[in-house]
Amino acid sequence: MKRGSSDLPTSVRPPAKRVGGARASSPPTKSSATAGRDAPSTRAAKAAERRAAIVDAALDEFTARGFAATRIDDVAKRAGVAKGTIYLHFTDKEAMFQELVRTALVPTMQRLTSQPAPGVSARQMLETFAETFLRDVAQTRRGDILRLVMAEGTRFPSLAEFHYRNVVEPGVAGIRRILELGVARGEIHAASLAQFPQLAVAPVVLSVIWQGLFGRFAPLDVQAMLRAHLDLIFGERTAP
């Protein structure tokens, strides 16, 4: 439907229910024949599939309409399940919302910030960060989720805090490390930058909001802007 209706590792949470292990990948060898022993495997797989479909549909609806305006009915329809089924997986609309949004960004953010980055320059590290962010977040449904957090965070303090602990804080810390490296290596002159790593991420935040609100009629060349931002931090690139 939209950009990346399935670009997320939908299985936000493993099947969980019975039979923890069996993943949906293994083919149902003998299928459900007469309800033999591998039936549970199939059943679990189906459950996982269902859950994934719900998660996926819910994220679509929530990002499109916000928490309050999203109808469970629509989520169910989009997921191809009955309304009641949703309540087998989530206690509550709010619980669903929070759980989904909470977990939707964590894996990505981990990947984004855990750049081991061996001996590359700080500038390159930030460039990689920016590229990855653009590719994996800004241009996928994750950008919508980020916007959703910003939009609904005020109404769901625990969600905001979760997001802070798991997404923002690690991200800021990672950036800070890079900046300190840059300062130590003399790549960066403004020493105070390392005290406010937020300054390095601010353009990224702005771009997410901008595209969401104004992108339709006033698109922003985010890539160029981020490059200009790096130039500001590191000075203009001398030679390519």
Next chain:
Amino acid sequence: MKRGSSDLPTSVRPPAKRVGGARASSPPTKSSATAGRDAPSTRAAKAAERRAAIVDAALDEFTARGFAATRIDDVAKRAGVAKGTIYLHFTDKEAMFQELVRTALVPTMQRLTSQPAPGVSARQMLETFAETFLRDVAQTRRGDILRLVMAEGTRFPSLAEFHYRNVVEPGVAGIRRILELGVARGEIHAASLAQFPQLAVAPVVLSVIWQGLFGRFAPLDVQAMLRAHLDLIFGERTAP
């Protein structure tokens, strides 16, 4: 209730209706022409008061809960009027929401961007901008409104566009002028900055979001951060 429940020039729109002539501000010295009684003046004043109360209450509720979760009933209660009274001033919950949010920021933004600023340095101009923003927006209810626009803008495209035309575009244009001045005067080395004035505002945007979402448990020293940002743009201040 909160920070600045009445720090806005509530009279988002003048009484309008049949106001004979006498404005609510100036005392009805001789009242309106031959009409004799100053009743209309009083009545109009009361109407304006009521409208202001509604506007005020509505902004409080909307910023606190968002559009969908705000109950007209609560707005009425907070404004001290009956529910029906609200419908004498606004056709509809959505109309109320949009009208309020639309106009709430415009005057401020005009003041903020229309700095004539004669012969001061570009750095001082940006400093003034930052200070004014902190004082008049970030630390007042207007910050909440800004957040509200970001939060609900996606669901109200026309609102987003209005906001862009009347708040964002003029603001960006004003900043750009300052930046170009700075580049021309040699205050700013990164020439590409003038191409993306958004970079200069990004920390301000981030701070609004940050304080709204994480301020409770992870407050940000916005003033210090903005100073660091200016240092990044203009270079560290040599001597105070």
Next chain:
Amino acid sequence: MKRGSSDLPTSVRPPAKRVGGARASSPPTKSSATAGRDAPSTRAAKAAERRAAIVDAALDEFTARGFAATRIDDVAKRAGVAKGTIYLHFTDKEAMFQELVRTALVPTMQRLTSQPAPGVSARQMLETFAETFLRDVAQTRRGDILRLVMAEGTRFPSLAEFHYRNVVEPGVAGIRRILELGVARGEIHAASLAQFPQLAVAPVVLSVIWQGLFGRFAPLDVQAMLRAHLDLIFGERTAP
């Protein structure tokens, strides 16, 4: 606006308020000069005018929408008065409705049934009745009022009863007299007809309903039908 927006003797009830006598007809001899002694006359006249306007507007609205769907606001607007003014003339929406509808038909019905009828034949009497009815009721707004009574009568028993006492009963009685005359004179053979004068009026009732409900797409030639009805009662006309 519609057929006969003012074909009724709007002054359903005389001014009533102060100064019983002064009718709207007499010109305000010296006008309201300095609020002299004839001011009351003018005032009363104006009041009567206002009342008439309200009555007129109310009948239009009630016949067009029925009791429940008629808004006092609309009546006021149509009458060119303020909403509150209506409550100076009627205690209540229901009171207004009943009073209007009650009196709207009485004078007409009196004229319709009080045919002195000197020495004409019974057939001619009924013909006159039919013609008068067509001209003064069916083709004017009174037809709508008749329909209104039929439509809302169930919900306003006292209205129905008033209508019965003042419109139906006299009407039926009048018709019965004619029929008895016809039987006595040998014009009418079916003696039992005089026992059910309703049979003679039934086509008239039907035509009012028919035109109101189906007239748009299946108009009925009421005149021809009524002629056929007379033929049925009196036998075909031999020579014109």
Next chain:
Amino acid sequence: MKRGSSDLPTSVRPPAKRVGGARASSPPTKSSATAGRDAPSTRAAKAAERRAAIVDAALDEFTARGFAATRIDDVAKRAGVAKGTIYLHFTDKEAMFQELVRTALVPTMQRLTSQPAPGVSARQMLETFAETFLRDVAQTRRGDILRLVMAEGTRFPSLAEFHYRNVVEPGVAGIRRILELGVARGEIHAASLAQFPQLAVAPVVLSVIWQGLFGRFAPLDVQAMLRAHLDLIFGERTAP
């Protein structure tokens, strides 16, 4: 409650939905194919029951109060269901009203007019018609519905037209056929009667209105009146 709260074949429309096969009437002898449980049958039956209850309650309320004054809440209460349940069956108060009233009379009218009537006299045919009408309409809730159509038809043009096409037109056509037969056979002398079959039905229409409005305090002996009417058309009965 009143006369015939359940004298209508309430099931205005069959259960419809997913009814597997087994109809509510025939006992689920072997139930539907291999589905095993006859649950669907039971569920469908219950749904049909509920719908019937709603239809029944709604007709009662609508005929008692008219469209505008009927409260969904009351219909629900009377039907013994929750308010929301009504919206599972009808999209809208107006839709409910129209659908109910539309279909409530059709089957009866079909029975009433489709008298094949082999070799009986025209008079007997009309007598049968009158008797059937009295028994099945005038003295049941259907009379109320007829009145309802007359009362609200002006406000619901499509309803009026539906009623015309499905009730009035066929009825009039049927009567016309009888009248033509009567004229052809010499039973009826007034040839023009066949041109206005409405004349033959007018007393029936009148009686429905009369009883609804004035029946309480001025009951009408409809049977006797209709007999007199037939006498008028066919001439007095000579021998029983």
Next chain:
DNA sequence: GATGAATGAGTGTTCATTCAT
């Protein structure tokens, strides 16, 4: 487990009526 019919509390909106001006 899965379903979806049923529920009923909740909310936006209307409108008859009042009353200060």
Next chain:
DNA sequence: AATGAATGAACACTCATTCAT
């Protein structure tokens, strides 16, 4: 008397949640 802003009870309709099948 006339006005029309203000009131608040009333009501249609929605939708999260439950539970019998």
